[in-house]
Amino acid sequence: MLGLGALGVAAAPPLQRGLESFLGNAADKDPTGLTGLLPNGGGFRYYSVASSVPHKGADDYRLTIDGLVDRPTTYTLAELRAMPQTRLVRDVQCVTGWRVPDTPFEGVQLSRLLDAAGVRPAATAVRFTCFDGTYTESLTLRQARGDDVLVALRMQDKPVSHSHGGPVRLYVAPMYFYKSAKWLSGITLTEDVRPGYWEKRGYDVDAWVGRSNGRDDEPTT
Numbered sequence: 511m512l513g514l515g516a517l518g519v520a521a522a523p524p525l526q527r528g529l530e531s532f533l534g535n536a537a538d539k540d541p542t543g544l545t546g547l548l549p550n551g552g553g554f555r556y557y558s559v560a561s562s563v564p565h566k567g568a569d570d571y572r573l574t575i576d577g578l579v580d581r582p583t584t585y586t587l588a589e590l591r592a593m594p595q596t597r598l599v600r601d602v603q604c605v606t607g608w609r610v611p612d613t614p615f616e617g618v619q620l621s622r623l624l625d626a627a628g629v630r631p632a633a634t635a636v637r638f639t640c641f642d643g644t645y646t647e648s649l650t651l652r653q654a655r656g657d658d659v660l661v662a663l664r665m666q667d668k669p670v671s672h673s674h675g676g677p678v679r680l681y682v683a684p685m686y687f688y689k690s691a692k693w694l695s696g697i698t699l700t701e702d703v704r705p706g707y708w709e710k711r712g713y714d715v716d717a718w719v720g721r722s723n724g725r726d727d728e729p730t731t
């Protein structure tokens with residue numbers, strides 16, 4: 511466990527360095543900042559592939575579940591808050607190497623929303639879209655049903671801030687943090703896995719921490 515963060519930095523293959531330098535260079539060119547250390551962010555870095563993201567709150571936030579479901583549904587923030595909440599405390603691990611230990615996330619289990627919508631037998635995967643208009647993610651249906659996958663309303667025991675993808679982000683606890691789509695606005699049941707934003711650029715769709723993105727091939731000491 512101890513070595514994972516350092517290993518990620520020291521032994522990151524070129525692909526992993528690509529994400530960091532892509533964002534780093536963009537920030538250098540654009541002082542509005544595509545990435546940067548969050549003030550009081552407790553080690554988190556701010557990542558967005560979109561240069562600006564609208565702010566949404568209780569009045570105008572909506573989460574839509576559609577695609578291969580019996581009951582397409584749109585939730586307001588109040589409706590999501592009224593559902594049973596699950597709290598998880600895990601390490602956040604970015605594929606580029608930085609890590610934030612013991613971070614609490616709280617929200618609605620994705621499986622609960624899937625069950626409420628009635629997933630049709632033809633669906634094998636879930637696609638996530640974001641109100642930044644750009645980022646996408648995906649999980650297999652089996653992964654999406656894991657009890658450690660949340661539609662998160664709280665992070666670090668506060669409402670998810672705008673910078674961290676609020677008011678609602680995905681939290682896929684067992685996978686690298688790029689799976690945890692910020693500014694979540696859409697959940698679509700699909701016939702096949704459709705690779706997400708970073709996955710089209712070479713990262714693994716099955717992004718288990720320590721068992722993907724080349725980590726299997728690296729020294730473990």
Ligand SMILES: Nc1nc2c(c(=O)[nH]1)N[C@H]1C(S)=C(S)[C@@H](COP(=O)(O)O)O[C@H]1N2
Nearest residue numbers: 555556557558559604645674687688691692
């Ligand atoms: N919509 C959106 N979600 C995203 C990203 C992004 O650029 N846009 N970056 C991902 C990556 S690579 C990481 S490490 C985390 C960063 O989350 P943070 O900004 O809360 O630290 O968000 C993930 N989710």
Ligand SMILES: [Mo]
Nearest residue numbers: 604605687688
């Ligand atoms: Mo990341």
